[in-house]
Amino acid sequence: MIEYERFVLENGLTLIVHKDRNTPIVSVNTLYKVGARDENPDKTGFAHLFEHLMFSGSKNVADFDTPLQRAGGQNNAFTNNDFTNYYVTLPKENLDTALWLESDRMLELGFSPEGLEVQRKVVIEEFTQRYLNQPYGELWLTLRPMAYKVHPYQWATIGKSIAHIEEATMDDVKSFYNRYYSPSNAILTIAGNVDSELILDRVNHWYGDIPSGNSVNGSYPTEAIKAEDECEVLIRDVPQGAIYMAWLMSNRREMDYYKFDLLSDVLGNGKSSRLYRKLIVEKEIFTQVSAYITGSIDQGLLVVSGMLSEGVDHNEAREAVLDQLAQLAKDPPSERELTKVKNKVLAQKALSETGALSKAMNLSYYEMLGDASAINSFQDNYMKVSAEDVQAMAKKLIERGVNELRYEKRNG
Amino acid sequence: MKREMDRTTAPAIEKVKELSVPSLEPRDQINGTPVFVVEDEAEELNKIEVVFPAGSGEELKPLLATATSSMLTEGAGEYSANQISELKDYYGAKIQTGVGKDLASVTLVCLKSNLEELIPIFVAIIQKPAFPEKEFESYKRRTKASLKVNLEKVEIICRLVFSELFFGDSKYAERFAPEDFDKIDQTDLEAFHNENYRLKDARIFISGGDVNKAIALLKQALKAGEGNVFSKAVGNFSPKQEVKFVRKDGALQSAIRVGFPAIARHNEDYPAFYIANTILGGYFGSRLMQNIREDKGYTYGIGSSINQLKDLAYVVISTQVGAKHTDATLKEIHYEVNRLRNESVPVEELELVKNYTAGGLLRSFDGTFSQASLLNTMLMHGLSQSYYEQFLKKIYAISPADILMVAQKYFDPEKFTIAIVGEGFSDND
Numbered sequence: 001m002i003e004y005e006r007f008v009l010e011n012g013l014t015l016i017v018h019k020d021r022n023t024p025i026v027s028v029n030t031l032y033k034v035g036a037r038d039e040n041p042d043k044t045g046f047a048h049l050f051e052h053l054m055f056s057g058s059k060n061v062a063d064f065d066t067p068l069q070r071a072g073g074q075n076n077a078f079t080n081n082d083f084t085n086y087y088v089t090l091p092k093e094n095l096d097t098a099l100w101l102e103s104d105r106m107l108e109l110g111f112s113p114e115g116l117e118v119q120r121k122v123v124i125e126e127f128t129q130r131y132l133n134q135p136y137g138e139l140w141l142t143l144r145p146m147a148y149k150v151h152p153y154q155w156a157t158i159g160k161s162i163a164h165i166e167e168a169t170m171d172d173v174k175s176f177y178n179r180y181y182s183p184s185n186a187i188l189t190i191a192g193n194v195d196s197e198l199i200l201d202r203v204n205h206w207y208g209d210i211p212s213g214n215s216v217n218g219s220y221p222t223e224a225i226k227a228e229d230e231c232e233v234l235i236r237d238v239p240q241g242a243i244y245m246a247w248l249m250s251n252r253r254e255m256d257y258y259k260f261d262l263l264s265d266v267l268g269n270g271k272s273s274r275l276y277r278k279l280i281v282e283k284e285i286f287t288q289v290s291a292y293i294t295g296s297i298d299q300g301l302l303v304v305s306g307m308l309s310e311g312v313d314h315n316e317a318r319e320a321v322l323d324q325l326a327q328l329a330k331d332p333p334s335e336r337e338l339t340k341v342k343n344k345v346l347a348q349k350a351l352s353e354t355g356a357l358s359k360a361m362n363l364s365y366y367e368m369l370g371d372a373s374a375i376n377s378f379q380d381n382y383m384k385v386s387a388e389d390v391q392a393m394a395k396k397l398i399e400r401g402v403n404e405l406r407y408e409k410r411n412g
Numbered sequence: 413m414k415r416e417m418d419r420t421t422a423p424a425i426e427k428v429k430e431l432s433v434p435s436l437e438p439r440d441q442i443n444g445t446p447v448f449v450v451e452d453e454a455e456e457l458n459k460i461e462v463v464f465p466a467g468s469g470e471e472l473k474p475l476l477a478t479a480t481s482s483m484l485t486e487g488a489g490e491y492s493a494n495q496i497s498e499l500k501d502y503y504g505a506k507i508q509t510g511v512g513k514d515l516a517s518v519t520l521v522c523l524k525s526n527l528e529e530l531i532p533i534f535v536a537i538i539q540k541p542a543f544p545e546k547e548f549e550s551y552k553r554r555t556k557a558s559l560k561v562n563l564e565k566v567e568i569i570c571r572l573v574f575s576e577l578f579f580g581d582s583k584y585a586e587r588f589a590p591e592d593f594d595k596i597d598q599t600d601l602e603a604f605h606n607e608n609y610r611l612k613d614a615r616i617f618i619s620g621g622d623v624n625k626a627i628a629l630l631k632q633a634l635k636a637g638e639g640n641v642f643s644k645a646v647g648n649f650s651p652k653q654e655v656k657f658v659r660k661d662g663a664l665q666s667a668i669r670v671g672f673p674a675i676a677r678h679n680e681d682y683p684a685f686y687i688a689n690t691i692l693g694g695y696f697g698s699r700l701m702q703n704i705r706e707d708k709g710y711t712y713g714i715g716s717s718i719n720q721l722k723d724l725a726y727v728v729i730s731t732q733v734g735a736k737h738t739d740a741t742l743k744e745i746h747y748e749v750n751r752l753r754n755e756s757v758p759v760e761e762l763e764l765v766k767n768y769t770a771g772g773l774l775r776s777f778d779g780t781f782s783q784a785s786l787l788n789t790m791l792m793h794g795l796s797q798s799y800y801e802q803f804l805k806k807i808y809a810i811s812p813a814d815i816l817m818v819a820q821k822y823f824d825p826e827k828f829t830i831a832i833v834g835e836g837f838s839d840n841d
Contacts (some may be wrong), residue, residue, distance in 0.1 A: 001442075001787065022452060022779065023779065024432075024774050024778065025771075025774055025775055025778055026779055028419035040738060050562045057645065059419070060419035060420045061419070061420075064696050065696055066697060066764065067422045069695065069697050069764050069765075069767070069768040069771075070422070070425065070763065070764040070768070070770075071422075071425040071768050071771070072425075072427075072428060072768060072770055072771020072774065073768075073771055074695075074696075074766045074771065074772065074775065075696075089775060089778075090771055090775050091426070091428055091770075093423050093425075093426035093769055094426060097422065097423050097425055098424065098784055100419070100423050104419055107419075107714065108720075117709070118706060118707065118708075118709045119709075120709070121708075121710075122705055122706075122709050122711070122712060123707075124734075125665070125709065125710065125711050125712045125733070126712040127730075128664045128734065129665055129712050129732050131714075132664055133566065133663060133664040133665045133732075134565060135561055136561075136564070136566045148717055205417065206417075220729065237564075237662070238561070239557070239560035239561050239564060240557050240560065240564075246572065269501075270497065270498070270501050271493075271497035271501075272494070272498040272501040272502075273496040273501075276497075279493065280550070280554065281493075281494075282548060284550070284553070287553060287557035288554065288557070289556065300837070305558060307558070307561075309553065309557070309766075310557075311424075320835040336502070338591025339502070340498070340501050340502040341501075343501075343502060343503060343504040344501060344504040344522070345504070346504055346505070347457075347522070347523055350456040350457050351457065351521070352780060353456070354455070354457065354777060354779050355779050356778065382614070393678075408716075409444025
């Protein structure tokens with residue numbers, strides 16, 4: 001049970017405080033409710049490029065990192081399709097330094113043209129390193145537009161193409177900031193061995209006078225569930241064939257989300273899963289195989305990914321996966337199998353509660369979904385899932401079209 | 413409510429004054445093996461880590477240490493590979509094996525309420541691995557395939573090229589190809605396990621919620637073993653001071669590694685050496701990062717790290733850069749190392765790095781699991797209980813002259829070993 005207090009400042013900033021008595025550091029996590037799904041289809045990769053710019057100085061502080069490091073702090077950030085998350089850890093005595101820096105870049109960013117030019121190059125190198133210069137690196141750049149025809153999940157957070165990053169202008173940057181980076185669109189969570197009265201006082205001091213800004217209620221098109229399969233083939237210089245199969249599942253707030261998640265665990269989470277035992281150990285069709293969900297807030301994907309054994313063709317691999325899914329649609333998983341995947345959820349929950357920062361991140365995340373208290377109760381939704389529910393999700397998937405991406409070896 | 417406030421001046425900061433280092437004294441022993449403990453009764457989880465001197469430095473055939481470590485969970489005692497993975501997953505536990513150059517470890521992380529069910533499996537994995545043939549064949553098939561994928565990556569190829577140049581014929585050289593798996597059989601695994609996974613040579617670390625129960629259960633299950641500290645001599649270690657370029661057609665980025673010898677933690681120059689390396693490339697604000705990423709945008713990241721092995725220490729600077737920036741990046745690395753040797757570090761920058769380092773030390777005490785892994789490091793390198801307290805004090809006392817001294821003494825471009833993997837090696841920018 002994670003205890004916390006929740007406050008909302010007059011300007012709309014949500015503050016969550018968690019007292020963790022066992023740590024010498026304090027974690028300050030700021031979640032802005034903006035991700036790649038909020039981007040203009042002609043200017044993608046922006047939420048992420050922008051995340052880089054948040055370190056290029058703000059109105060009153062030329063440089064974010066230097067004063068923080070001087071205070072013994074460390075920080076980083078990540079962007080996904082749904083939100084952007086910034087985090088700082090530092091000795092608890094120096095909490096004010098973190099609040100000073102974070103509040104100043106919420107107040108007003110520096111917008112230096114040099115900062116934009118350099119971060120543009122850095123992000124292009126990131127694009128190259130992660131997506132282009134790796135075997136199978138283009139996976140998500142290809143699979144997303146297959147699975148999503150109308151929803152902005154059709155592009156990855158890095159963007160559709162390098163050209164969008166190359167062409168980003170300062171005006172684009174400013175309007176993005178003005179729209180999304182405001183107190184009413186942010187959740188600040190502080191975890192450490194610090195009293196909430198003191199934190200509330202310091203947060204009021206540093207954030208109280210920041211203009212409220214707009215609360216953005218993004219609305220996103222619903223992706224129609226299609227019955228047809230889609231398949232694309234990439235012929236590349238890769239050492240072995242690979243297959244990625246993706247089905248549209250539910251959104252994050254539906255009960256089906258938990259059922260699909262457990263279905264993916266029964267199918268392909270770990271060495272005791274069905275795909276591993278049947279298709280790696282017994283039939284030797286794959287050398288690696290797993291099933292997982294993307295976990296996004298709007299309709300996510302359930303993905304099966306596999307690396308093909310030498311001599312196995314893609315049709316055989318595809319049929320083998322579909323066969324495992326069909327078996328689950330025919331017969332529900334055993335009670336022991338279901339208990340096993342539920343136990344995993346419980347253990348992972350305990351594991352995610354071992355550090356101040358991970359608790360702060362999770363509190364922010366659940367607050368964004370609607371209520372921070374879900375950090376203590378989300379597991380109940382998993383426990384409610386029955387074997388028949390898992391079977392029903394398998395049936396649903398079978399009726400839905402699968403988006404399939406194949407990597408084939410060149411000359412082989 | 414409007415308050416007077418000054419946003420242009422940094423708030424006052426406090427320095428890290430003390431660290432509470434967990435005890436280096438073993439809480440107990442099991443058949444002669446010391447048990448080190450970091451306890452917090454409120455925690456739901458326990459972590460048990462058993463560490464053996466069974467790293468890749470001890471292997472007589474390439475990949476043998478890795479294969480032995482990975483095969484421990486593929487059948488042991490009365491449990492088949494399937495039973496191990498099923499039971500582990502059923503209790504939501506993690507059972508992991510890992511191998512470094514010096515040490516290998518076997519780790520159990522589980523809810524403290526499941527210790528009874530899991531410790532027998534954990535002990536079987538440590539002491540009675542079966543190395544069954546069918547599972548070994550399956551392991552080889554899977555691992556060869558993923559190794560082939562890794563060998564397509566410039567950073568992995570570069571690591572191997574560097575290792576060949578730097579470690580030469582010493583026990584720390586990494587030299588392997590997927591085919592090396594074909595040269596290992598079950599007898600090799602058994603022999604490696606018998607020689608290197610002996611309880612008497614091991615250390616046990618237990619952290620988290622119910623330490624006493626974990627100790628009691630381990631005492632019941634673990635068999636005594638003969639001691640036989642088996643550790644190869646370091647061998648012929650004389651790094652080749654040369655630049656080696658390996659071509660990889662079509663690579664959009666080049667991987668670069670620049671290495672040179674470092675000093676051990678006990679050396680009196682070490683605190684200044686550590687700070688000098690941090691200034692150069694050990695944190696986000698480092699000179700290499702500021703110059704090559706933040707100023708020039710050649711890379712997504714660059715860093716310089718000190719690697720402490722049991723018998724030697726070295727620094728490695730590594731990065732991946734846009735292919736056309738390969739030459740320019742090497743020049744900038746040289747420029748920054750020379751600047752460290754020739755110019756006094758500004759007091760402001762030095763103060764920042766000292767405080768940053770102290771904050772980082774504090775972070776390594778966050779939670780019982782990280783404190784236990786800190787204990788492991790301290791014991792492996794023979795550090796005293798007061799080492800980190802003293803280290804903290806020494807760091808705060810370092811002057812710009814100290815940095816200049818260690819930079820000139822150790823950060824010597826003439827001692828660089830450089831490996832580059834990419835499509836080209838000339839600057840066409």
